[in-house]
Amino acid sequence: MTYIAKPKLHHPTLACNAIGYTRRDYEGKVSTLCAGCGHDSISAAIIQACWELDIEPHRVAKLSGIGCSSKTPDYFLGQSHGFNTVHGRMPSVLTGANLANRTLLYLGVSGDGDSASIGLGQFAHVMRRGVDMTYIVENNGVYGLTKGQFSATADPGSVSKKGVTNTDSPLDMVGMALMLGASFVARGFSGDKRQLVPLIKAAIAHKGAAFIDVISPCVAFNNHAGSTKSYEYVREHNEAVNRLDIMPARTEITVDYADGDTIEVEQHDGSVLRLHKLHTDYDAHDRVGAMNYLQAHQAKGEVVTGLLYVDPEARDLHAHLDTVDAPFNTLGERELCPGAAVLEKINKGLR
Ligand SMILES: Cc1ncc(C[n+]2csc(CCOP(=O)(O)OP(=O)(O)O)c2C)c(N)n1
Numbered sequence: 001m002t003y004i005a006k007p008k009l010h011h012p013t014l015a016c017n018a019i020g021y022t023r024r025d026y027e028g029k030v031s032t033l034c035a036g037c038g039h040d041s042i043s044a045a046i047i048q049a050c051w052e053l054d055i056e057p058h059r060v061a062k063l064s065g066i067g068c069s070s071k072t073p074d075y076f077l078g079q080s081h082g083f084n085t086v087h088g089r090m091p092s093v094l095t096g097a098n099l100a101n102r103t104l105l106y107l108g109v110s111g112d113g114d115s116a117s118i119g120l121g122q123f124a125h126v127m128r129r130g131v132d133m134t135y136i137v138e139n140n141g142v143y144g145l146t147k148g149q150f151s152a153t154a155d156p157g158s159v160s161k162k163g164v165t166n167t168d169s170p171l172d173m174v175g176m177a178l179m180l181g182a183s184f185v186a187r188g189f190s191g192d193k194r195q196l197v198p199l200i201k202a203a204i205a206h207k208g209a210a211f212i213d214v215i216s217p218c219v220a221f222n223n224h225a226g227s228t229k230s231y232e233y234v235r236e237h238n239e240a241v242n243r244l245d246i247m248p249a250r251t252e253i254t255v256d257y258a259d260g261d262t263i264e265v266e267q268h269d270g271s272v273l274r275l276h277k278l279h280t281d282y283d284a285h286d287r288v289g290a291m292n293y294l295q296a297h298q299a300k301g302e303v304v305t306g307l308l309y310v311d312p313e314a315r316d317l318h319a320h321l322d323t324v325d326a327p328f329n330t331l332g333e334r335e336l337c338p339g340a341a342v343l344e345k346i347n348k349g350l351r
Pocket residue numbers: 066067068069070087110111112113114115118138140142143144145146151
């Protein structure tokens with residue numbers, strides 16, 4: 001079932017990115033998920049985004065919890081660092097790794113069960129601390145791996161495959177991320193790669209806590225009539241507020257939109273996000289406005305997608321703590337041990 005080896009040979013005509021890698025260099029093992037699972041489309045979008053951003057695979061650390069969604073880092077970026085942690089505990093492991101080595105790009109992959117139930121506390125704190133990362137929740141409204149129980153993101157009135165109606169109030173991951181202080185918040189749909197790839201690229205380029213809720217249908221347990229996380233429901237109720245282009249630093253901007261419909265947001269790395277508004281009343285710089293907008297549209301059964309909030313001036317946890325630039329594993333005893341006299345002084349100050 002698992003561990004099907006992929007051929008290592010690359011066709012010589014495969015397109016290379018600016019650093020000489022083909023898309024295949026960003027792939028992982030063959031997926032063992034159900035055919036048609038939304039999670040596989042998200043893996044494909046991550047591969048595409050990293051290839052287009054010319055990221056050296058060894059500069060990425062991918063971390064996950066437990067679930068079908070949390071298995072996916074095995075299926076992309078096979079040459080990157082990876083840590084499949086414990087159920088709901090990915091955020092604290094990611095925070096520790098990030099504090100020890102800020103030179104890597106951190107990619108957290110989780111599920112709605114992993115992040116909105118057992119890992120809810122960890123999710124909250126990693127957002128409010130502003131850990132520099134791209135945190136993706138592959139949201140299917142169920143615990144796919146354990147055979148389809150409703151998760152905390154299931155909408156009330158949503159009907160399970162066995163005909164049970166969900167009566168609990170849902171946790172909206174996007175609303176929570178906004179409230180908790182994430183500085184980049186977006187929602188995508190696994191069935192819309194054209195929207196999802198730029199969102200992932202922009203999140204990776206963002207300095208701070210970037211969160212993307214990706215509605216990702218579970219074809220085995222939550223893709224039937226009565227589900228609000230099925231391909232059909234999301235396609236019919238998808239309200240994209242904007243479309244995004246991301247221009248790497250120092251590239252000529254070639255896309256033109258009518259004045260007033262487009263805003264440009266410069267990222268810390270010099271890349272520019274071009275937001276083409278599809279809903280002219282939507283302001284992606286207004287955190288409180290975004291929360292109200294989302295609530296109002298959610299009450300109408302709409303699934304609001306796009307870049308929902310971005311703070312280009314965001315500061316991350318390292319800036320808050322004023323940490324050193326160098327990864328801890330490059331520091332020697334001289335930098336790490338201040339010496340007996342300094343320790344004595346610190347201890348005296350605490351007495
Ligand atoms: C501590 C602990 N409790 C419960 C489980 C059982 N379990 C495994 S995956 C999972 C839920 C996964 O749901 P989600 O994160 O939404 O991922 P999906 O499979 O839907 O992608 C649960 C409850 C576990 N592995 N560990």
